[in-house]
Amino acid sequence: MHKYLLSLALLAVYAKANAQALVPAVDVQHYTFNITLNDQDDVIKGQADLQLSLCRDVNSVTFDLDGKAANGKGMQVLAVTEGGKKLNFTHTDDKLIIKTAAKSGTNHTYHVTYSGIPADGLIISKNKYGDRTFFGDNWLHRAQKWLPCVDDVADKAGVDFIVNAPAHYSVVANGLKISEKQSGDIKTTHWHEDVPVSTKVMVIGVADFAISTPEFINQVPVNAYTFKQDKSNGFKAYACAPEILNFYNQQIGPYAYKKLANVQSKTVFGGMENASNIFYYENSVDDRAIEALVAHEVAHQWFGDAATESDVAHVWLSEGFATYFTHYYHEHKYGIDSLKKRMMVDRTGIFAFEKERMTPVVDQTKEKADITLLNNNSYQKASWVLYMLRHKLGDEKFMKGIRTYYSTYKNGNAGTENFRDVMEKASGQNLEQFFKQWLYTAGHPKLRISYETDKTNHGIHLHIEQLQKYVYQLSVDLKVGSTRFTADMRDKTLDLNIAAPTEAGELVADPDVRLLAEYEIVKEKTK
Template structure:
């Protein structure tokens, strides 16, 4: 009890720290990326060029971007070649003249590379697709608080189909017969939800209200794809109702060679093995629900820094269970809750529990991920029990709508839930969010 009292006294300081962690100043804001990629699937390499439009937030002599393992070959402003250096997976560009605060400029970057992750190649399937993180296939500010619009094109052999983030534009046929697939993302989104997938896909489409659904796979027939993703429209309806925000745009789901699941803006990737699991047992819809939930909690309402990652992943896990409760019954929900608690208690038992808000998220362990994904979802379940159905879901909806298109910290969520409850929730947040369980009891 003494330790818990101390936690309550420290809460204002903890809240101040979460604000400070929200977004380190970079000195500029990316407005738009225009990226053209040419993957070589057989060689597992990529060539790219990018136009970057940005605004200086302060006098700006240099620009720093994340580039992973890519090799930048040239940086230009108009016809002028700019000096740059690479190191520690970053690109530092020296501007010819420091930009004044508020000035907007464009740069063109040429690059190539053979990423070992982030851009996944499977030559046997004639497939290429992106997973976390974006810096491995395009120079970018690879941080969740940086939102920008995107034009993306990927040049591929004519036999391949593709899906990508944004509104599909007409495919161009080039002089050599290759196809340039193009997408435009009109709403600014975090760079980590940019991406694409391409392969010798079979496809199925389906209209669900105003949303066109599209399903892709190398291994599954169109009929099998419709069976695998039969619940997709229902999921989107459920999450839209809980958020109080309709889904916008079209939604595409692809089964790729191997992934634990990857959300993008308007696209979700899952593995072919998962698709087979769903065909064998149609109740195994949790993963696709998790990725669909991210279209609201993660993509539209985004943690401002990885220290608050539980606002993405804990939320997606919890909303998945809430969907299963509606679709499959109370036992399905309680089964998810028990899994979360069991996973978290194992971490706590070995002394590895942690507050949901991290001081840093540079090298997360498996235990850290359990805290963010499983404990984060379990804490939302406990908050639901504390507040009751009406107040809890009212708060979730208000929080989501108020922060649509924004980057948030945990204090934003706490304020929304306190407003819905009409009272302070400091004791709950001090015990379950801002302190490890061992210190909170």
């Protein structure tokens, strides 16, 4: 009896300690990064004010910041203070640990002085014209390569960037520019973003930019920053952004930020949805498909930036949404046939990807590297899930749910089940099975459809079999001549008799491109 009680007591202590460990100690409210750049070398000098609230009692506060490596790259912390008082700290294993005891619910501002050569995160290089450039490139956990921070998508904060750089450069960053001053050969530019954003989308861009005159959409200035040599093509390429921004404003809800800059850059990705400050690859100004790229990155301002996934496993709430709403924009502008063609192309890519890697859209395998989650699942398949959900619910209920999801989680974080809950309430439908089979299950349906006609009445007899192991619940549209009908499958096989009158002709499965499935159609001999 005493042993049992002791075990319970130990379990209670363990549970309490474990629960406390799961609660983040730090909730950052605002960052101010004062960065000094130069043209002589790649060393940056930084001063960071980290304004935060504590969520539990602590003996130390930890931030992410890569230390100096053997190759000489990385950051070195020179001092940490609070209110002018020096604090003890350690900087090892890419963690800055400030040794200070503080109580839950208290607010603090730590001032960190540091310097170094960024190994990543801030890309210092030359563009295609040989001109020196500096571009932030933080996705997903690369802000810590050059900024002391809590490098987690779920910890969103406002941010100021104060950039000191040679005067020939122009600087763009998140939010609005509130000042620019020149002293000798150095220009100091101050950008301020008071809307909370994740570190993954906090960046600066520093280059010899040509800057277009802004066009205003609902009082939000929209303009382009391009390399001076690409001014003509660049301004023209990014000119589609105001129309796209206006469309999403009307369809989804108000844009979260106070400006939209479209920036030609030199970074890792083809496009990066930095909040209010989108970066595009340097040859994007000559890309014939630039409108689709702009539509994708602007859609991210709603999904991924304002409404942010709570964890990398739910990255489809960012990438899948941006992919689908790019198609949705094209449908609006170019018609339903454009949408169908885009969905067919994506479907082919999904099937090819699954031959190489069979994982669900919501991939919670912890050992997966962040970058490997950017694939046909999180982009194209996730987009298909939204497309099928739209047809399942109908346009009105689907868009009602999308608008509610955005307004509910704007400037916050959400997971897959949060989205499901919103869509169930908007539609009045139970979506558990839909989400389970399309988001949490790897693969897709493979249907073998055999059919025959009766010489007497020309009725159609069908046998449909799901060839894959997992049994989906689905509806597949079928067409023979002008006769259309829907087969609702709840089991592995389904037999259907379609009574006359029907027209003779070949069977077409999914004529309107609405189901993510492969089809094998076999016409049996007529009886």
